[in-house]
Amino acid sequence: MDNTTININRTEFLGQTKESIQACIDGDRYSQSKLYEQFAPKMFAVCMRYSKSREEAEDILQDGFVQVFKSLHTFRFAGSFEGWIRRIMVFVAIANYRTKPKMHAVVNNVENFSGLEVIDNTNEDVISMLGKKELLNIVQALPPTYRMVFNLYVFEGLKHREIAKELGITEGTSKSNFFDAKVILRKAIINSMKIAKQSSSNG
Amino acid sequence: MDKNVHDIEDLFRKTLEQNEENPPQRAWDRIEKKLDKDKVVSIKKKYDSLKKVALLLLFLLAGLSIYVWKSQNRNTAKPDKDISEINKDVKLKNERLKEESETTTLQKSIDSLAINKTSNPGQIAKESHRINDRTTFKNENARQTKPVNSLILKRLPNTSINQNKLEVKKTVESDLSEVSKFSSQKKDELIKRKSNEIVETTIPNRIESRHPAFISPGGIQNVYSLPAIATSNLKDVREVKSNTGDLLATKETFHNIASGKIDPLIQIEKTKVRKPSVKSTKQPHFAITGFYSPDIAFYHFEDNDPGNSNNTNFENSETESYSSTLGALVDYTISNHWGLQSGITLATSNFNLESETLYAQQDNLGGIKYKLSTPLGDAYVLPSFSSNPSIGDSIFSKSPTHTLQYLGIPLAVRYNFNQGKFSLNALGGITANFLTRGRISTELKSGADNEIETTDKIHGLKTFYLSGLAGVGLDYNIYKKFSLTFSPTFRFALNSINNDGSVLSYPNSFGFAFGIKMKL
Numbered sequence: 001m002d003n004t005t006i007n008i009n010r011t012e013f014l015g016q017t018k019e020s021i022q023a024c025i026d027g028d029r030y031s032q033s034k035l036y037e038q039f040a041p042k043m044f045a046v047c048m049r050y051s052k053s054r055e056e057a058e059d060i061l062q063d064g065f066v067q068v069f070k071s072l073h074t075f076r077f078a079g080s081f082e083g084w085i086r087r088i089m090v091f092v093a094i095a096n097y098r099t100k101p102k103m104h105a106v107v108n109n110v111e112n113f114s115g116l117e118v119i120d121n122t123n124e125d126v127i128s129m130l131g132k133k134e135l136l137n138i139v140q141a142l143p144p145t146y147r148m149v150f151n152l153y154v155f156e157g158l159k160h161r162e163i164a165k166e167l168g169i170t171e172g173t174s175k176s177n178f179f180d181a182k183v184i185l186r187k188a189i190i191n192s193m194k195i196a197k198q199s200s201s202n203g
Numbered sequence: 204m205d206k207n208v209h210d211i212e213d214l215f216r217k218t219l220e221q222n223e224e225n226p227p228q229r230a231w232d233r234i235e236k237k238l239d240k241d242k243v244v245s246i247k248k249k250y251d252s253l254k255k256v257a258l259l260l261l262f263l264l265a266g267l268s269i270y271v272w273k274s275q276n277r278n279t280a281k282p283d284k285d286i287s288e289i290n291k292d293v294k295l296k297n298e299r300l301k302e303e304s305e306t307t308t309l310q311k312s313i314d315s316l317a318i319n320k321t322s323n324p325g326q327i328a329k330e331s332h333r334i335n336d337r338t339t340f341k342n343e344n345a346r347q348t349k350p351v352n353s354l355i356l357k358r359l360p361n362t363s364i365n366q367n368k369l370e371v372k373k374t375v376e377s378d379l380s381e382v383s384k385f386s387s388q389k390k391d392e393l394i395k396r397k398s399n400e401i402v403e404t405t406i407p408n409r410i411e412s413r414h415p416a417f418i419s420p421g422g423i424q425n426v427y428s429l430p431a432i433a434t435s436n437l438k439d440v441r442e443v444k445s446n447t448g449d450l451l452a453t454k455e456t457f458h459n460i461a462s463g464k465i466d467p468l469i470q471i472e473k474t475k476v477r478k479p480s481v482k483s484t485k486q487p488h489f490a491i492t493g494f495y496s497p498d499i500a501f502y503h504f505e506d507n508d509p510g511n512s513n514n515t516n517f518e519n520s521e522t523e524s525y526s527s528t529l530g531a532l533v534d535y536t537i538s539n540h541w542g543l544q545s546g547i548t549l550a551t552s553n554f555n556l557e558s559e560t561l562y563a564q565q566d567n568l569g570g571i572k573y574k575l576s577t578p579l580g581d582a583y584v585l586p587s588f589s590s591n592p593s594i595g596d597s598i599f600s601k602s603p604t605h606t607l608q609y610l611g612i613p614l615a616v617r618y619n620f621n622q623g624k625f626s627l628n629a630l631g632g633i634t635a636n637f638l639t640r641g642r643i644s645t646e647l648k649s650g651a652d653n654e655i656e657t658t659d660k661i662h663g664l665k666t667f668y669l670s671g672l673a674g675v676g677l678d679y680n681i682y683k684k685f686s687l688t689f690s691p692t693f694r695f696a697l698n699s700i701n702n703d704g705s706v707l708s709y710p711n712s713f714g715f716a717f718g719i720k721m722k723l
Contacts, residue, residue, distance in 0.1 A: 029235070036231055041223035044230075049219060058230050066237045076703065126214060135218050154212050155220060159597075161560060182211050189211070 018077065025072045032069055039082060040065070043089050049151050050093035052140050060096055064089040090156060094166055097148050126189060129196045138188040146181035149174050255697075259671070262631065266543075266616040273538045490534040492546075492688055494718030500526035500552045502578055503709040505699065521578060524553035524604065528714050530611070540619050544630060548611040549639075550694075552710065556603045561647075563592035573598050575645060577605050578708045580663035580701045582643045588652035601653075603645035605661075607700070607710070609636040613672060626678040626686070631671075634694065638666045663703025670696045670710075678720060690716045 023031035043064065047057040067088050075084055126135075139147060148167055152158045153174075158166070160174040167174070500523050530548030537543065561573040561584070571592055572583035589598060615632025641664050644657040674692030681687055692714045699707035 027238075029238075032238070033231065036234065040230070041225050042221075044226040045219070045222040045224045048222075048224060058226060058233075061226055061230055062233050062237065065234050069234075069238060132218050132222055135215060136222070139215065139219070150215075154216055159560075159562075185215070186211055189214075 021072060021075065021081075024069060036065060039085050042082070043085060046086060046089050046155075047093065048136055049139055049155065050090070050097075050147065052144070052147070056096075060089065060093050063096070064092040067092060090152075094148070094152075097144060098168070100144070126193065130189070130192050134192055135189075138185055138192065141188065142181055142184060145169070146177050146184065149177040150181040150185070153178055259633070259697075262616075269541055269616075270537055270543075273541065488536050489723040490536070490720050491723060492532045492534065492718050492720040494530060494532065494688065494690070494716040496528040496690075496692070496714035496716035498526040498528055498550070498552070498712040498714040499523070500554075500710060500712040502554075503696075503711060504578060505707040505709065506705075520557035522555050524555050526550070526552040526712060528611075528712075528716070532613070534617065534720070539621070542617040542619060544615040544617050544632070545613060548613060548634070549608065550611055550636070550712075551606070551608045552712070553604060553606050556605065558599070558601045558603070560597045561600045563594055563596040563598075565594065573600075573647070575600060575603060575643060576705065577603070577643060577661070578701075578706055579605055579607070579641065579643075580661040580703055582658050582661050584643075584645065584647065584656040584658055586647045586649075586652070586654040586656055588654060589647075589649055599648040601646040601648055603643060606640065606642045606644070607638070608640035609668075610639050611636045611670075615672060617676075624680040626680070628676045628678070628690075629674070630676065630690075630692075631673045633697070634670045634672055636668050636670055638664065638700075661701075663701045665700055665702055668696055668698050668700045670694050674714075684722045686720045686722075688716070688718050688720050692716060 020031050020035065024035055040061065044057060044061050047060040047064065048054070051057040051060055064085075068085050071088070075081065139150065142150060145167065149163055152163045152166065153160070160171050160178070163169075164171040164174045169177075502521065528548050528550040530546055532544055532546035532548075535543045535545075556577060561575055563571050564574045564583075566572050566574070566583040570583075570585075571594060572585045573589075573592065573596075575582045575584055584600075585592075586598070589596070592598075611634045613632055613634040615630045617628050617630040620627045640659070641661050642657060642659050643661060644655065646653060646655050672692055672694045674690055676688060676690035678686045678688050693711070694714065695711045696709035699709055701708055
């Protein structure tokens, strides 16, 4: 973490005045709604990644914000406020995952990784062709454990050992699931791009 | 292929990391409803903590009240010495009055005999003999009874019944000695009849009207019940004197009782007699106890960072190594049962944590070090073989341990039951704990390198916390001033020992203290 990052964090949390946070702690509903409005769009996007549907994401968002308001008094103003809220959302998502019955993912042709076509397009091409929403749908379509492992590794930066601890799986399973998740995502991207190309050529 | 795989991670990170999406309005409505419900719960929790404080205050207040009450009783017990002095004075007065009375009675008898001297010389001799006997009997009786009682016995109208009865008995016996032909049965009947006759004529009307219990169903005084009543209540008369101070200690008062102006029985009923508390001769004293207590220590954790699911892991990963408490306690005895206890203790606890991989992070001072999270707080370590790590570098921490040492000053209220050489006690109170040492130690390993790192800097660890204590104890008196003590005690934290970190930790322990007590 360099000095620039630290300065950004400090500026950010200074912008989020202590007074408004204190008002939220005191239960001021207006301040709470303002805080919600400020962070809900970013947090809802996070919740969407960790859930298979919009409804499930809403549940996570709701539980997450309730937890945020209940725990605001524990925030020490020592780091990013947004990061703090985001961590709560992620762990609520993990808790949500843990409460659901575990089912082994049955994914066809995952092992057939070498048979996949090579993506010649750059990332920018994929984004321009598929868009954020399509990529989000692909992530949501992953089996729950794969989705969790992929999100925690790619977006939260956790190590496989930490992921394994959080999800109650072995480190080897975490690595394996991550590898499989990437195969599935790649395959889904190829398919989506094919469809996109076909529709554009037809159009 | 690797390039493509890497691209996928990067693709999703770039695309979705900063993504934003507006949630539906109903999400906020649902949050509001949930917050309203939780508000009620939080208020309840708030009052729960207030209840604990109130209970503690009540406990202290009860202890203080008992102390004050006992102190007041001690003060009221002081007049006992004055009463004993008064008793001595009264005794002297009684003796003087008795002598005067005897002298007067004898003088009257002699005078009356002198009048009939010429008419009946034989009777003079008999009367002189009878008076001598009676005087002797009275003197013996006076020696056996308490001074005040004897005075009242003499003065009270109803007690004259006893004297008259004795007179009658003497008279009849002397008469019967002349009539030797009477059988012993006849003799007893005659004594009884004569006694009843005289008793009937000498019962004062005033007492009869005031004390119906004195009258038998037939309207005749039961002479056998009188001594018991007089004796039992006369004892109380002395108590009246004790409670009314100088009032009954005066000569006039005795005269009033004797002349019937004041009825001591009524007086006793009017003044709610409370026996002066029999104070123990045992004065408040101090005792000092040296003890050592092996403890079973454990922690109660409270989530301080709801977003961190590692919090619950401490409970499973932490195992006690060894804990103990030693110290010296001073007992101050307030009364036979109650006492206060204070002193100084030194409590040490050692815990082992599970081995884990540590990751380099920025500490509070801006340096990059390996972060070790413990239930006490976070500690940062930096081994010499990896003194310049980058954020995210990892190192293996083998069997980390943490040690805490607190200097405690307890204040407890103790209740004692004494039984022979044994003394059983129960105590409860609070302890102020001051941190004297907080240390985390671990062996760091990376490849072939390893090093033991120790740090005293635990972020968030408070230097003071309060704990409650409750326990029972057994003392065995082995010598006049020495006794062995055994006291199982439960200590529980009233507030957390840390104010930062992912969990708030509350140390609790069961201690089995044994030691030696010396009475000072």
